[in-house]
Amino acid sequence: MSQVVLDPRLAPPFPKAALPVLRNPQLRKNVAHATDVIQAKRGKLVAEKTDWQELRNAAAAIKDDVLSNLGNYLEEFEARCTEAGGVVHWAWDAAEARRIILDILRKEQASQVIKIKTMTSSEIDLNPALKSAGIEAIETDLAELILQLGEDEPSHIVVPALHVSRSQVREIFARRMGLADLSDDPQALTAAARTYLRRAFLTVPTAISGANFLVAENGSVAIVESEGNGRMCLTLPKTLITLAGVEKVIPKFSDLEVMLQVLARSATGERMNPYTSVWSGVATGDGPQKFHVVLLDNGRSNILARKTERQTLRCIRCAACQNTCPVYRQTGGHAYGSVYGGPIGAILTPQLQRMEHAQSLPFASSLCGACYEVCPVKINIPEVLIELRARVVNQERRRGVRFFDPMYLGMRVANWFFTDSRRFRFAQSWGRFGLGLFTQRDGWIHSLPGLGARWTMTRDLRGLPRQTFRDWWNARLKEGQ
Amino acid sequence: MRASLFITCYNDTLYPETGRAVVRLLERLGVSLDFQPKQTCCGQMHANTGFRPEAFAQASRFVRMYQEAEAVVIPSSSCIAMIRDQYPGLILELGNDKLHQQFQAMLPRVFELSEFLIDKLGVDDVGAYFPHRVTYHASCHGLRALHIGDRPMRLLSKVRGIDLVPIENVDRCCGFGGTFSIKNAEVSSAMLSGKVRDVLSTRAEYCTALDNSCLMHIGGALHREFAATRTVHIAQILASTDLRPAEGMA
Numbered sequence: 001m002s003q004v005v006l007d008p009r010l011a012p013p014f015p016k017a018a019l020p021v022l023r024n025p026q027l028r029k030n031v032a033h034a035t036d037v038i039q040a041k042r043g044k045l046v047a048e049k050t051d052w053q054e055l056r057n058a059a060a061a062i063k064d065d066v067l068s069n070l071g072n073y074l075e076e077f078e079a080r081c082t083e084a085g086g087v088v089h090w091a092w093d094a095a096e097a098r099r100i101i102l103d104i105l106r107k108e109q110a111s112q113v114i115k116i117k118t119m120t121s122s123e124i125d126l127n128p129a130l131k132s133a134g135i136e137a138i139e140t141d142l143a144e145l146i147l148q149l150g151e152d153e154p155s156h157i158v159v160p161a162l163h164v165s166r167s168q169v170r171e172i173f174a175r176r177m178g179l180a181d182l183s184d185d186p187q188a189l190t191a192a193a194r195t196y197l198r199r200a201f202l203t204v205p206t207a208i209s210g211a212n213f214l215v216a217e218n219g220s221v222a223i224v225e226s227e228g229n230g231r232m233c234l235t236l237p238k239t240l241i242t243l244a245g246v247e248k249v250i251p252k253f254s255d256l257e258v259m260l261q262v263l264a265r266s267a268t269g270e271r272m273n274p275y276t277s278v279w280s281g282v283a284t285g286d287g288p289q290k291f292h293v294v295l296l297d298n299g300r301s302n303i304l305a306r307k308t309e310r311q312t313l314r315c316i317r318c319a320a321c322q323n324t325c326p327v328y329r330q331t332g333g334h335a336y337g338s339v340y341g342g343p344i345g346a347i348l349t350p351q352l353q354r355m356e357h358a359q360s361l362p363f364a365s366s367l368c369g370a371c372y373e374v375c376p377v378k379i380n381i382p383e384v385l386i387e388l389r390a391r392v393v394n395q396e397r398r399r400g401v402r403f404f405d406p407m408y409l410g411m412r413v414a415n416w417f418f419t420d421s422r423r424f425r426f427a428q429s430w431g432r433f434g435l436g437l438f439t440q441r442d443g444w445i446h447s448l449p450g451l452g453a454r455w456t457m458t459r460d461l462r463g464l465p466r467q468t469f470r471d472w473w474n475a476r477l478k479e480g481q
Numbered sequence: 482m483r484a485s486l487f488i489t490c491y492n493d494t495l496y497p498e499t500g501r502a503v504v505r506l507l508e509r510l511g512v513s514l515d516f517q518p519k520q521t522c523c524g525q526m527h528a529n530t531g532f533r534p535e536a537f538a539q540a541s542r543f544v545r546m547y548q549e550a551e552a553v554v555i556p557s558s559s560c561i562a563m564i565r566d567q568y569p570g571l572i573l574e575l576g577n578d579k580l581h582q583q584f585q586a587m588l589p590r591v592f593e594l595s596e597f598l599i600d601k602l603g604v605d606d607v608g609a610y611f612p613h614r615v616t617y618h619a620s621c622h623g624l625r626a627l628h629i630g631d632r633p634m635r636l637l638s639k640v641r642g643i644d645l646v647p648i649e650n651v652d653r654c655c656g657f658g659g660t661f662s663i664k665n666a667e668v669s670s671a672m673l674s675g676k677v678r679d680v681l682s683t684r685a686e687y688c689t690a691l692d693n694s695c696l697m698h699i700g701g702a703l704h705r706e707f708a709a710t711r712t713v714h715i716a717q718i719l720a721s722t723d724l725r726p727a728e729g730m731a
Contacts, residue, residue, distance in 0.1 A: 455666070
């Protein structure tokens with residue numbers, strides 16, 4: 001599994017990255033099963049809220065307010081967090097965030113760190129940086145631990161090891177923990193993980209976490225989770241570093257009322273998640289005595305500056321879009337070449353890369369709209385996908401390199417036909433003649449050359465009828481006269 | 482009632498029988514139809530693939546062409562979605578105030594076929610006869626962009642002789658997605674194979690929908706595997722009577 005590349009700068013284009021998954025029946029079964037289960041739970045719990053649409057509107061409005069006043073709320077958070085004994089750092093990009101975190105860890109003389117709930121650390125490639133600095137990172141989220149021990153990569157935003165089956169977990173644990181006679185009973189597996197992790201919780205004095213929400217009015221940080229491992233990670237170490245994207249800030253503590261409702265129901269199909277940790281700065285004699293928050297931009301300001309794309313930053317990482325997406329259902333998360341997979345990944349990843357990489361991702365969607373329908377903060381993902389497609393095309397056109405690319409050439413020619421009905425009729429006649437060369441006796445086309453072969457690889461195409469509709473209409477008009 | 486038929490580029494070229502069925506159906510219901518000979522495409526393919534200037538050129542042709550129309554009927558929900566969801570942004574970005582006003586004035590008069598029948602004509606029983614087992618595929622744009630609701634099922638359930646069978650995972654995409662089916666042909670095919678399985682397990686003779694684009698995709702796979710189910714546009718079922726069955730059907 002280690003050939004998976006979750007670095008958008010190096011990952012192959014989506015259609016190519018999807019191929020190995022499509023040929024992996026175990027993985028496809030795991031993904032389809034897991035997303036079916038979560039979706040059914042979500043559906044039930046959303047249906048019991050009669051005010052679900054109002055909740056969605058409220059959640060989107062809170063996030064839109066944040067995005068319109070981001071600087072103010074961040075400064076408010078910084079002030080309140082500092083008053084409470086925290087230290088706030090600002091990181092413009094991934095390199096700066098890594099440098100800040102490594103500096104803190106060096107000062108603490110850390111040789112190990114425990115980690116929880118931080119996709120953002122994958123976004124900034126933190127683990128490889130820690131490794132080169134001689135610091136061992138230990139993932140303590142159960143799913144992340146499975147992936148770390150199995151030398152695998154996350155494939156889902158909320159359930160990172162969703163593509164790994166129970167028997168595969170048993171194999172990984174048995175091999176890496178030296179437990180030859182471990183059974184694949186869920187209790188035995190979690191007990192093994194517990195023993196393994198307890199040692200880390202009790203001995204490693206430094207932790208790195210992500211954040212679900214940063215509360216501006218009182219400098220609080222909130223993390224939601226299911227296992228309680230996060231709670232240990234956030235309370236047992238002496239030093240805690242929280243890495244959070246700048247868009248995680250919300251104005252008021254009472255906004256959690258809305259956000260926690262939509263998040264739990266959308267993410268795991270629960271009324272409330274089992275563990276919600278909220279803390280402000282440091283408390284003498286209780287919990288970490290040193291607390292750092294690293295606020296990460298890494299491309300987010302650029303997203304903020306764009307009218308249509310801005311809504312991307314409303315995302316609260318619930319993965320409801322991933323679970324409902326018919327494309328993700330087939331490919332799982334690895335094909336997206338980033339820790340952020342599924343529809344939200346298809347819009348977020350290329351934007352975080354400033355459109356230089358991951359250009360195939362905005363096209364990795366049939367625009368079916370299922371993501372928009374379930375999104376608890378109403379991100380119109382299809383709209384953003386189309387906007388990003390236009391940006392990719394404009395950029396390629398400016399570079400001039402795709403002038404003779406069959407898709408680009410075809411689109412220009414098609415537009416020439418579509419903007420004049422005489423030219424369109426001409427195209428219809430020649431199309432009929434051209435496709436006629438490939439039409440079999442049964443009136444169907446079974447095989448086409450070039451781009452057409454991408455269609456006929458699995459689908460027949462009915463040959464073009466002799467008479468177009470407009471020819472029939474015109475003939476009928478003449479008859480009538 | 483007068484209405485102008487926008488047949489769409491692909492129905493015109495690939496599925497003229499759908500257009501003939503729309504004409505037969507609407508004329509039977511007393512609608513006087515006209516056909517703008519200059520019509521071509523709504524611009525959806527270009528817009529969805531990222532070619533905005535081209536999409537705008539086609540969109541502005543459409544808006545100007547149907548200025549005077551009392552109603553525009555389109556037998557394709559994805560073209561309607563293009564007009565409602567994407568024209569405003571295109572016109573705002575590349576057009577002018579005049580075009581925007583023309584568009585706003587025209588927009589309430591543009592109907593998808595089942596919307597036109599139920600909302601504009603106020604009929605759900607169109608007097609059709611179609612003695613076959615049929616399953617209805619809900620195309621994504623009809624379902625989620627147009628919020629078409631139960632309109633197609635209301636129309637189909639009033640067809641005499643029809644045996645309507647529900648399909649599993651009715652809200653799941655068939656994987657067509659326009660150029661997605663070419664650019665991501667393998668993933669698109671994987672989505673299609675699930676849809677074909679759901680279609681076939683209904684044991685329907687015909688799979689119908691509001692859009693020939695989805696049906697071209699599903700039907701292409703059904704034909705490839707010599708399956709017992711064929712695809713047919715909803716207009717052809719609704720046009721069919723005991724005296725004049727749908728074209729090309731025994």
